[in-house]
Structures are given as C-alpha cells and as structure tokens.
Amino acid sequence: MITNTSIWFLYIIRTAKQSLYTGITTDVARRLYQHQNNKGAKHLKGHSDLTVVYQIMVGDRSTALKLEYKIKQLSKQQKEKLIAQNPELPILLKLLD
Secondary structure (H helix, E strand, C coil): CCCCCCCEEEEEEECCCCCEEEEEECCHHHHHHHHHCCCCCHHHCCCCCCEEEEEEEEECHHHHHHHHHHHHCCCHHHHHHHHHHCCCHHHHHHHHC
C-alpha cells in the first residue's frame, strides 16, 4: 500500500494591483515561481510583483481544499483581516465549523 505523506499549505498572494489569490500547494516557493512565470492560475496571468502575504501548513490535502474553498468565499475585507491577524491553524480551522 502506498500512502501520500505530502504536507499541504494554504497560501494567499497579493498582486501589484492589490487583488488577492488563494491557493494550496505542497511547495509554496515553487508555486509562487510558477505563478510569476505564468504557469499557474489564470487569475494571476499577466500580473507582476506577486507577494505571498499569508501561508500556513494545514497538513493533508483534504483539509487544505476545504480551507481554500472557505477562504475563497470570504470578501476581500475579510481576507485582509485574516492576513493582518495571521491566525494559527486551530483558529483557521474554525472556518470549517
């Protein structure tokens, strides 16, 4: 039996135009590089000066996907508050309740 022991991260990127993009990955640095080189999400194509403004290790892919969905449902103002507060995982997981 093969098990996947990858650790997943949730991240938020800010563009130069101040828009926010939320994603998940097993390697934030690699994913940022991909976004910067137009190999990632369509939302970020053509955007320069991308900055990771929030990242957190969430563990398994299932949890990462659920948190990504919840955060994508937040308003920009709510995402900005989350970034400013920089919550640890137990607090962030309360979004799933």
